[in-house]
Amino acid sequence: MNRHHRFRTTGLIAAGVMTGILAACGSNPPQDTACMLPEGPNLDRAISQSRFDLKTGCEHRFDSYFKRLLSIAEGDPKPENKASFSEFLIWANEEGLLSKRQARETYNRYFGIKYVSLIGDYSVCTQTCPQQSEVMRDMDRELADKEQGLLKISADRRSYHRASRLYQEAELVLEATCEACGPAE
């Protein structure tokens, strides 16, 4: 009787441990397999997979997933891709993966004409001129991102041309303005 009871207890403990292990695997799957970046040329499928992964323990790899999605979208450039990325970033904000500001800035960095590198509330003389070369470097990098987002992903040559033109004009006007502002105030 005692022996039978001991077997039953041991069996229950073992079953409990196994259930625990399986449950743990379900919520925190090993990263090698669960956080595999999406493959294949289909953007919608890649976005679906990314959403699932990012909701189930891979949120720390958001940037990698986003970059992979950009890369997949390059394989099939079309204007509709803008909407897909916009929806994805809105979803990421709703899921708490990104703040609203981060979502806006990320979208505009790749798919907007204006430069998030130029966001600022103080005057050009005060804010931009003391770090003019740094601002221009940021804009330069952002132009490369716009090339990817607008040109290579959205096939929107017109918007990319406007962004590129804006870069040139901003560079010229900032150069003159900072020269006129004189040494840092």
Add this chain to the structure above:
Amino acid sequence: MTTRFRVSTITTRLTGLLIAGYLLAIPINAISASQAPTIRLFPTTVLEEIRHTGTVAKDMETGLQAVIVRLDEQQQLYIESKCEGNEGDPGCERIARQLGKSYLEMLDIMSASLPEMEAAVNSTSSSLEKRIRKELGHKKTPWSLQELLLNQESQRGNGERPALRGRSGMRLSDRFNQYYQLVARSGGQVNSSLAVIAADIYLDMQETSSLIARTREEIGRATLMEQLNQSFGTITPEMQEVVAGVKAILFGESEEFIPMAPPPAGPASLEYESPLQL
């Protein structure tokens, strides 16, 4: 030789700077004043200074034109008389001395005209500097500045925008005349595209002023060298380069002008607008 070469180099660079024709493509009528924010970059005083600089440039051109023509003729005669490589010939020496005299005369005229030109350019540059500092440097944030630029682009329409810091073989006086016409024809109304024009003129004036100052210094040395060379009756390639440089200032440069490609056509109204759009 070295001094002449330096004058030549500077003159060539000055020419490059002075002969930008980026105002040709600006459609005055396309600029709508009604929607742009208020910026006052070109008050009447600045306009007057631009006009005055144009007049001074015109006077300099007029003063130099006769001596340039003479230099051309003398150089032609020197070549036709097969004087190159035959410098010991008395006839060739005489032509070379005459050419040298004309060259000195040209340097004298430039030396006399440049101070006024420099003063006019500096004055325009200083006035523009104050306006740019106030209107763009202090009144604008980096974000509102780019909105201003983007706004001006949509007002101008597709493919109609100034070619920035380009060159089109334009006379110095014509260029200032175009500056004046462009700014004056806006009638003092609000016009955000003037931000780009003001920036361009201002930077151009800064460089021009610096190069005029350096050219003035070098002309003194070149004059001395040529006075020494007069006793030998020779002309040098450097002298020809200087003359060519000055001619370029007067008559415009023939460097290849590559305009920026117009934006690709596309249905602007069908563009996707994200709720995230800034």
